[in-house]
Each structure stands twice: as C-alpha cells, then as structure tokens.
Amino acid sequence: MSRTIPTINTPRVTLRGMRPEDFSRFAEIWAMPEVVTHIGGKPRAKSLSWDSFLRNAGHWQIVGFGQWAVQIHGHSEMAGQSGFFYGSRGLGEDYDPFPEAGWLLDPSFQGQGFGLDAATAAHDWFDRVIAGRTVCMLAPENEGSLRIAKALGYEPFREETLEGDTVLLMSRNGPPV
16 A cells, blocks of 8 residues: 655645655654653653654555654754654543644744644644544643644543643544634
8 A cells, every 4th residue: 555645835834744864853853851841751762763753654554644744944854743643542432543633843943833833734634635533632731732732623521641641632523613
C-alpha cells in the first residue's frame, strides 16, 4: 500500500511529509527539556525518537493520516510537527478508538501563532478528507496547548492519570461553529 502525504501551505507555515534528512532535527527537538516538560517530562533518547519517527511514517501508510513536519516559511529545517495518530494508550473506549491530535514546536517558534497555524491547517485537512471525532491529551498546566485546543473546538471530558501525571482528555466532533 502506498499513500501520498499531502503538502499544505498556509501564509506562514508548510506542513509536509517528514523526510529521512529530518530525523536529526526531529530527535533534537524531542531531546529538548522545554519541549517535553508537558509531555512526560523526560527528553527522549535518540533511539526512542527513531521509533516515533518510523511510527509516524507507518501511520500514513496504514491509516492514511499521520503527523506532518512543520516548516516555518523562511527557515530550512523543520520546526516541529502537527497531525494525527492512534496512540493506543489504554484510556478507554471514549478515547482510544479515535484519532489523536498532536502538535509540538521548537521553543524558539512558540508563542508566535505558528502552532495554531499548523494545527488549524492539519484539522482543516482532516475535516475534509477523513472527518469525524478526534481527541487530544494535554497537561492541564500547558496553557499554550490549551489555547490551541480550544481554538480548534476541543472540549475537556475527563482527567486521567497517565504514567503518574494528570492529563486532560479532550474531544472534538468537527470544526468549531
């Protein structure tokens, strides 16, 4: 099975398929303590980043969606990622069967609206091509991601403990009205 990963351009960012040459940057971003502070709290080892990088490619091939590399216009390297995946986290039938949305940026690009631009473009594509309920999981104290989630139409439905941390589970049944 072969699937083409669409490229999406907005006025400020491009969402594109991750390329083999992106891996070093991908691993670098996931090793930054300030990136993972609200995502498990531990910088990822390069081997775990490799597993995640390959899992992303597999999502596109197997289910027809995944995460894109986020490239800020005027910058040559990827700045983060945004898109969808199945996390299979064991969080219940109200969460696990649904595509999980995620977004992440290098801290030097945070707080400038790039994350919302990228996540909005990803969700617009999802609403047109796949459609249906999506979920996301956030640390309750991650104010930036909470703002993005709310702008995208996510509503909290439950708190859960995952690997010792409290997380907020949110869902979205389609674009905000």
